[in-house]
Amino acid sequence: MRFFSFHLMPYPSLPPDYDGPAWVTCPNEFFDPAVGHEVYNRYLDELVYAEELGFDGVCVNEHHQNAYGIMPSPNLMGSILARQTKRVKIAIVGNALPLYDPPTRVAEEFAMIDNISGGRLIAGFVVGGGPEYYSFSMNPAHARERFAEAHEIIMRAWTEPGPFEYIGKHYKLRYVNSWPRPFQQPHPEVWIPGAGSLETMEFVAKHRYAYMGIPYFHISVFDRTFRMFREACEREGYEYDPLQAGWLEPIYVAETDEQARQEYEEHFWYFVKRLLPGINISPPGYTSIRSIENILKGAGTFAINLQTWDEVVEGQYAIVGSPETVAEKLTESLRRLGTGNLLGLFQLGTLPAHLTRKNLELFATEVMPKLRKEFPEGARVLGDQAAVA
Amino acid sequence: MAAVTEGRLSTQVGKVQVFRGGPADGPPVVYLHSAQGETPGLLFLETLADWAGVVAPVFPGFGESEGIDEIDDIEDAVFHLLDVFDSLGLESPAVVGLSLGGWLAAEIATRYPERVGRLVLVNPAGLYIEGHPIKEIFGRQLDELALELFADQSHPVAALMHQMASLSMSTLSGEVPFDLLRPIIQSQAATAKLGWDPYLHNPKLRKRLYRVTAPTLVVHGAVDGLIPRAHAEAYAQDIAGARLVDVDGAAHMLPLEKPDELSAIVREFVAG
Numbered sequence: 066m067r068f069f070s071f072h073l074m075p076y077p078s079l080p081p082d083y084d085g086p087a088w089v090t091c092p093n094e095f096f097d098p099a100v101g102h103e104v105y106n107r108y109l110d111e112l113v114y115a116e117e118l119g120f121d122g123v124c125v126n127e128h129h130q131n132a133y134g135i136m137p138s139p140n141l142m143g144s145i146l147a148r149q150t151k152r153v154k155i156a157i158v159g160n161a162l163p164l165y166d167p168p169t170r171v172a173e174e175f176a177m178i179d180n181i182s183g184g185r186l187i188a189g190f191v192v193g194g195g196p197e198y199y200s201f202s203m204n205p206a207h208a209r210e211r212f213a214e215a216h217e218i219i220m221r222a223w224t225e226p227g228p229f230e231y232i233g234k235h236y237k238l239r240y241v242n243s244w245p246r247p248f249q250q251p252h253p254e255v256w257i258p259g260a261g262s263l264e265t266m267e268f269v270a271k272h273r274y275a276y277m278g279i280p281y282f283h284i285s286v287f288d289r290t291f292r293m294f295r296e297a298c299e300r301e302g303y304e305y306d307p308l309q310a311g312w313l314e315p316i317y318v319a320e321t322d323e324q325a326r327q328e329y330e331e332h333f334w335y336f337v338k339r340l341l342p343g344i345n346i347s348p349p350g351y352t353s354i355r356s357i358e359n360i361l362k363g364a365g366t367f368a369i370n371l372q373t374w375d376e377v378v379e380g381q382y383a384i385v386g387s388p389e390t391v392a393e394k395l396t397e398s399l400r401r402l403g404t405g406n407l408l409g410l411f412q413l414g415t416l417p418a419h420l421t422r423k424n425l426e427l428f429a430t431e432v433m434p435k436l437r438k439e440f441p442e443g444a445r446v447l448g449d450q451a452a453v454a
Numbered sequence: 455m456a457a458v459t460e461g462r463l464s465t466q467v468g469k470v471q472v473f474r475g476g477p478a479d480g481p482p483v484v485y486l487h488s489a490q491g492e493t494p495g496l497l498f499l500e501t502l503a504d505w506a507g508v509v510a511p512v513f514p515g516f517g518e519s520e521g522i523d524e525i526d527d528i529e530d531a532v533f534h535l536l537d538v539f540d541s542l543g544l545e546s547p548a549v550v551g552l553s554l555g556g557w558l559a560a561e562i563a564t565r566y567p568e569r570v571g572r573l574v575l576v577n578p579a580g581l582y583i584e585g586h587p588i589k590e591i592f593g594r595q596l597d598e599l600a601l602e603l604f605a606d607q608s609h610p611v612a613a614l615m616h617q618m619a620s621l622s623m624s625t626l627s628g629e630v631p632f633d634l635l636r637p638i639i640q641s642q643a644a645t646a647k648l649g650w651d652p653y654l655h656n657p658k659l660r661k662r663l664y665r666v667t668a669p670t671l672v673v674h675g676a677v678d679g680l681i682p683r684a685h686a687e688a689y690a691q692d693i694a695g696a697r698l699v700d701v702d703g704a705a706h707m708l709p710l711e712k713p714d715e716l717s718a719i720v721r722e723f724v725a726g
Contacts, residue, residue: 350642
């Protein structure tokens, strides 16, 4: 098992009387630069702290024109982390490839971070969220095609001698010749986050990359998602490696179950009720009909529909409690899901700095050792297959 | 009202649906549908077929028409429609287009003016008019959209949109009867290919309107909540000899709202 601390870098100070979406049209007059200065630095400190506490890696991601995650450039954050950490993997999950034109920019910037960090980059590629296609006025009907071409350009830029010519439908590049080349050869580990789209799983399985399940659904949706991913790997003719799958999950540990809920709950609801609205925009043509049909199967359980704390607990929308409770629940779910990477969200919504640090400390000292013992790295994670069905 | 029947036509991009009806000796009238994909069962076509040789092709990506993967932009769309004209022996038909269909009709008429005998643009998209934006059609709640598309919210289609309002087009949430949602998702995806960016217009179209040679009628639904009248005015102003008529009590989906009145307007114009 590899442990990652994932940070969304949320904007914690939306006005109390604002009840609109946190995406695309959320007025940017709400962004207070004083808050920005404080939280950017604080959030970076929290990621750096994860290294001190013994995590295997840290994760950042990319979103635009929203309050959910004020990280339009995760590569800036990744490059800071490359200097401020010495040991952890830096997972940038990911760059929204269709938004980079030409996409050789991703090959260059990722390779820079990989060189600076001495080979600690994990390269994440994403199509970009639905809202991004509104925020960039980019045609969602071309999203998948552009992603496929951009992916090919980047991987070839990293692995083939340049210069070479790439003439595709969306990109026509006469000289692809990326300087620098990545530190890790032939290329950094590649992660692809997905929300249950079959095309994405098949793409990941085909290339033997790692699939990261996007959270905020009922735990049963993850059961199905990772089962579908394992099946996609089997259809490609191989048995999947647990390190090819990651489970992204909000986690909060406190001294007791009661205290954990008491300290955490309001911050969780800020996240669900204030920052999620608008994230689930699906622009036309962005997702194929067959994928929409599959995604809709889980859509009713999307966290935005949550009403009560009991639902949160039952569906494991967040795992919250004493070290014993959290370790027990994580062990049980990790065994069932079969994922070899745990991506914990230890800060969520308005969770303040001191509680975030305490959460990280308790997790690292009292939960992580137990899980490391349960799931030695390289060992099979998946339990009884029949229990999954 | 005369019968309109469905057929299939093989084209370069795939098989498309074509609805046809009316007297063999009637003047040929092509109807190009809007982003809603209205064509199957459209009463207006039956009304037209009383006197005209109606041909209503369903654009790739809409209904059961194949081939949207082969169409990326307005130029591809124009060539596809020319292929349809050629296959059906339509040398210079009257072309009636609603909204997106009006835009496509104007694109054909500017590029190949000889292929359009008469041009009827009903609440046409296709232009950008500063200060008069076309409202958002993508990702809207169906009940909100219905208020802009229909003058009378008790129209059966408007009523259906209100019923479906609990099912969001924009957010994939709730328990959704997928069969009801599928055609909307497909129509929007096909429309996005042509009109996401730039949004429902071709920046070069307006300065090409001088090329239109067909007698042109622009029809504006007086209470269209989607496309402001300024768009109809711009077409009428820049196409030589074009006339603009307003239809009272109609909004954007004018052919659904006022089928008899529109049919009479088109008939008089085509005969004139």
